[in-house]
Amino acid sequence: MLDARPTVGAVSLRSLAEWIYRFILFPIGQMFVFVVGAAVVLTLFAYGLALLFPEPRPNIVLVDQVNRQLPGMIISGITTGFVYAMIALGYTLVYGVLKFINFAHSEIFMVGSVVGFEVMRRLDDAGNLPFWNPVLLIMLIILVAMLFSGLLAVAIERIAYRPLRGAPRLVPLISAIGISFFLIDFVRAFQAITRNDFNLTYPTNDLEWLRTPVKLAIGEGTVNVRPTQFVVVLGAVVTLIALNYFVNGTKLGRGIRAVSQDMTTAGLMGINVNRMVSLTFFVGGSFGGAAGALFGMNVGTVTPFVGFIPGIKAFTAAVLGGIGNVTGALLGGLALGMIEAFLNGLLVYFPALGQRYTDVFAFSVLILILIFRPSGLLGERVDEKV
Amino acid sequence: MTALLELQNVHTYYGHIHALKGVNLRVDEGEIVTLVGSNGAGKSTSLRTISGIARAKVGHVHLEGRDITGLKPHEVTALGVGHVPEGRRIFPLLTVWENLEIGAWNVSSRSVISSRMERVFELFPRLKERLNQKGGTLSGGEQQMLAIGRALMAQPRILLLDEPSMGLAPVLVEGIFDIIKQINAQGTTILLVEQNALMALEVASRGYVLQSGSIALQDTAHNLMNNEMVRRVYLGEN
Numbered sequence: 145m146l147d148a149r150p151t152v153g154a155v156s157l158r159s160l161a162e163w164i165y166r167f168i169l170f171p172i173g174q175m176f177v178f179v180v181g182a183a184v185v186l187t188l189f190a191y192g193l194a195l196l197f198p199e200p201r202p203n204i205v206l207v208d209q210v211n212r213q214l215p216g217m218i219i220s221g222i223t224t225g226f227v228y229a230m231i232a233l234g235y236t237l238v239y240g241v242l243k244f245i246n247f248a249h250s251e252i253f254m255v256g257s258v259v260g261f262e263v264m265r266r267l268d269d270a271g272n273l274p275f276w277n278p279v280l281l282i283m284l285i286i287l288v289a290m291l292f293s294g295l296l297a298v299a300i301e302r303i304a305y306r307p308l309r310g311a312p313r314l315v316p317l318i319s320a321i322g323i324s325f326f327l328i329d330f331v332r333a334f335q336a337i338t339r340n341d342f343n344l345t346y347p348t349n350d351l352e353w354l355r356t357p358v359k360l361a362i363g364e365g366t367v368n369v370r371p372t373q374f375v376v377v378l379g380a381v382v383t384l385i386a387l388n389y390f391v392n393g394t395k396l397g398r399g400i401r402a403v404s405q406d407m408t409t410a411g412l413m414g415i416n417v418n419r420m421v422s423l424t425f426f427v428g429g430s431f432g433g434a435a436g437a438l439f440g441m442n443v444g445t446v447t448p449f450v451g452f453i454p455g456i457k458a459f460t461a462a463v464l465g466g467i468g469n470v471t472g473a474l475l476g477g478l479a480l481g482m483i484e485a486f487l488n489g490l491l492v493y494f495p496a497l498g499q500r501y502t503d504v505f506a507f508s509v510l511i512l513i514l515i516f517r518p519s520g521l522l523g524e525r526v527d528e529k530v
Numbered sequence: 531m532t533a534l535l536e537l538q539n540v541h542t543y544y545g546h547i548h549a550l551k552g553v554n555l556r557v558d559e560g561e562i563v564t565l566v567g568s569n570g571a572g573k574s575t576s577l578r579t580i581s582g583i584a585r586a587k588v589g590h591v592h593l594e595g596r597d598i599t600g601l602k603p604h605e606v607t608a609l610g611v612g613h614v615p616e617g618r619r620i621f622p623l624l625t626v627w628e629n630l631e632i633g634a635w636n637v638s639s640r641s642v643i644s645s646r647m648e649r650v651f652e653l654f655p656r657l658k659e660r661l662n663q664k665g666g667t668l669s670g671g672e673q674q675m676l677a678i679g680r681a682l683m684a685q686p687r688i689l690l691l692d693e694p695s696m697g698l699a700p701v702l703v704e705g706i707f708d709i710i711k712q713i714n715a716q717g718t719t720i721l722l723v724e725q726n727a728l729m730a731l732e733v734a735s736r737g738y739v740l741q742s743g744s745i746a747l748q749d750t751a752h753n754l755m756n757n758e759m760v761r762r763v764y765l766g767e768n
Binding site: 399401402417 | 581582583602603604607608613615619620621622623624628631632633635636680681684
């Protein structure tokens with residue numbers, strides 16, 4: 145357990161404190177800093193916008209709108225941001241090891257959201273959904289989605305990517321896109337056959353605790369927060385802490401890092417490289433699955449096509465943070481989620497613009513990053529050796 | 531007596547390039563054997579074929595009589611072959627301690643790992659001072675120490691060393707060759723690939739001269755050092 149310490153010997157109180165710092169306090173602090181940082185930057189941006197355009201439309205004073213909307217935008221930004229961060233981790237982990245973008249990851253996410261629905265729906269059909277303890281129910285949904293999506297990712301790698309290892313880079317990319325279409329149509333066919341519908345609505349009607357908004361008093365006003373938003377944030381924080389421990393504190397995590405830095409040499413150390421690659425896909429896939437289930441609970445209805453936009457946005461987030469960099473994925477996800485929430489809240493006040501244009505700006509971020517800082521915000525490690 | 535390591539008529543290709551053209555070579559328990567030759571003669575390829583990074587298309591690699599041709603690198607390592615690759619190839623973003631831990635990947639006992647680590651620190655006290663430093667921040671000499679130390683963590687029966695003197699200051703080169711002798715004296719067989727033929731032949735008991743993919747010459751190190759062709763081509767004498 146204290147693997148990460150060079151000292152071998154009795155577990156002293158000091159090393160325990162250090163362990164708690166490294167694997168619990170530090171990651172929480174990091175997330176906190178990223179959330180607050182993104183919120184502060186975008187709040188300044190919003191007020192700057194209000195200064196530039198005091199009255200974008202007749203009778204609409206932008207400052208008042210910003211004041212009114214701010215808490216809601218921040219909360220929705222955090223929620224979206226954590227979902228993006230969790231999906232982005234899947235892209236970044238796989239990229240770190242194979243230097244390849246797994247474009248089927250958005251569908252792994254989608255499968256997670258569908259599995260989450262299936263679990264809830266089956267419990268509902270059996271009639272005992274309302275009797276479940278909320279915490280247990282959410283844990284069950286997340287764990288089943290993680291397991292399913294993780295194994296799916298492993299299978300995809302084994303079938304569609306491993307035989308192409310060593311082929312030119314475009315080849316596995318195309319294979320990934322093929323898998324992506326396959327999964328969309330497979331899920332669609334499966335749901336169409338078994339349920340005669342592929343708009344899958346999470347059965348939350350009987351769950352009062354999941355439907356009653358929580359009123360948060362902020363300043364003079366109150367903000368309604370959906371319980372699912374709490375679930376998303378809490379679920380994401382817990383799984384992200386677990387991931388940090390796994391990658392930085394365990395032997396297997398060390399093996400993954402070694403493989404991602406130098407695959408050939410890792411093999412010489414006795415590491416079964418293929419097993420590490422499978423493990424990476426499992427971890428990345430299970431995070432995509434957890435994100436899918438959390439996303440599904442939050443939005444309520446999912447379809448087989450639900451993966452594309454969040455997937456490509458999470459990819460943007462991974463690039464924004466620095467692809468291959470786990471901390472970067474977290475930062476990129478939170479930043480992008482926050483950017484989007486603010487645009488969503490404010491664009492509506494501008495003539496000829498509206499919420500529908502949010503994606504234009506979100507993807508402009510991707511293009512700007514690719515042009516001006518291709519290594520991403522935290523990615524100074526463009527140290528690929530030949 | 532079966533050789534610890536034996537290559538029989540090994541042919542290795544990189545794509546269409548015929549890199550090894552029938553290499554025969556044997557290393558007995560306890561020896562230091564060196565493989566000298568110019569750039570591109572196939573020295574590294576020979577080591578890479580032994581440890582399974584490259585594949586022999588024809589021929590066999592035997593470890594103590596057991597055929598290990600075509601095994602994966604991690605399987606070869608598990609059988610007791612340590613390989614210090616050319617250019618050191620330490621993990622730049624892992625700490626020194628983590629690099630050493632990775633070297634002992636197949637060892638699960640903490641006490642075995644820490645006693646082996648102590649042995650590595652006896653050979654390279656410098657590494658102990660750098661324990662929490664990232665591998666990429668070490669100097670070239672320290673990286674070479676780490677690369678050798680990391681391979682020793684698996685306690686290999688035979689250690690393949692690829693150009694350990696490459697890019698090091700002459701003072702450090704002396705030190706590395708002393709260490710190689712020490713490691714050998716402690717019971718590890720060594721197959722040493724070097725461009726610095728003189729130094730290599732000084733520590734080795736036997737040597738092979740590789741020329742464009744096949745063995746041109748083999749003899750005791752002493753005889754090779756006195757061989758006119760070797761002196762002219764590899765030791766730079768007129």
